[in-house]
Amino acid sequence: MSFLSVKNTFRSQTMTKDKLLKSAHGLDTALDCVTHFESLQDRGGYDCRKQFPYELYKKGVQKKLIGIWMADAPSVHVLDGVGHNYSASYAGSEFAKSLRVRNRESAVVLRVYVKDQNEAPNVVLLQILGSLIWSLITLVPDEFGTSEGLRKRKFETFIGRGPGSFDAGLEIIQSLPLLELNGKKMLCIIDGLDHAEDESTLSQLKQLVTILRDVMSKNRAHLLYTLGKRSQVIR
Template sequence: MMTREDLLKLAKRLDITFNCVVHFEALEEKRGYDNGKQFPAELYKGGIQKRLLDNWFSKEPNIYTLGDGYNFNAGLAGCEWAAFLRVRNPDAVVLRVYPKDRTAGAEHILCQLLSSLIYNFATLVPGDFDRVPDLWKRNFEVLAQGGAQGISAGLRILEALPPLELRGRKILCIVDALDLAEAGNTSDEVKKLTAVLRRILARNSGHLLYTKAKQHKRLI
């Protein structure tokens, strides 16, 4: 058997290496909506809120991608939506991750996103569960080394996580700037990540939202 605490100890190493999105920011940040803040008027009037609501209230697990509009930034919209939803639906689980270093190469950005997803999903697994080989310490060490092998190890870890312990709560996973992780040598790995996330959210009856990043000059 393996415990949630065992998994969190392994995931903590990833935070040291990749500066993961911390638990508060990923799962609890409310940005003032609990003090009466209103959802941005430009997003409401532009129909963005309705599109996000339609995604959230869909009866079947689904995937939605939000790109920049002429008067809004998709990443900021996703950030505001996560905070808004946590207050309006306090029983929901809203997980949002993003790469903190957007100037890095595509492989490093993908490792950042993988690590943040693992680091925060680990807080949602059961207290104890069956140990499987892909959750052994070695895979976490390989992921921390980065590169193509690190990405492959990260995908195996993510795929091997047990069903989440949600106790009937709905879950939304928001991944911002995954498009920055896609280059010629990482395109297949990005596709694999989206497939793994699709399976995780499907077996947990959750929804997946991608918010595209504004393009910045970065290393390839």
């Protein structure tokens, strides 16, 4: 085999972040995804002087969240009751912002949420999955080995929101390479996945929860669900 043939074969078996981003073009608007800034960079005015909400500190919520962050092994946690007129969603949002400031050099904090809680559960499920994919692809290496699950047609099927859309989204997120975290610890907060839960989505929701646990585990990331109500699937 000639050098040119070997080179072309190698190219066909590799993927770049730029190509992946091009394949995902339109995903954000089609599914009303959480933006990269909101999910990965928003600090919400936090600096060294702004303190975590006092009532959440007093009730031990901050201590619980710090404990999750400090654990060595990858873990999955659920926060679904805070009390004192504060929601788990609010606690997760504030913790994400403060953690980004106080651990700027050592933390990657990814938080996605449901933009429209009035959408049907099956739509919410796609929105959450789309927001995760949209954010995670910004964390992949510049170049990596490709796979069938990252082909452009998979993104087209997912973005199309037709039959097979959810399965295509699952395949995409499963096929992503190890994230390039540059030695940083990662926390992924998924807020409001309970809004995707009803009898028609239970099977799909179970698949997503299982796959997310595996994806976060292989990247040695902590996974936190913040819920508005009790869930049959997310425990």
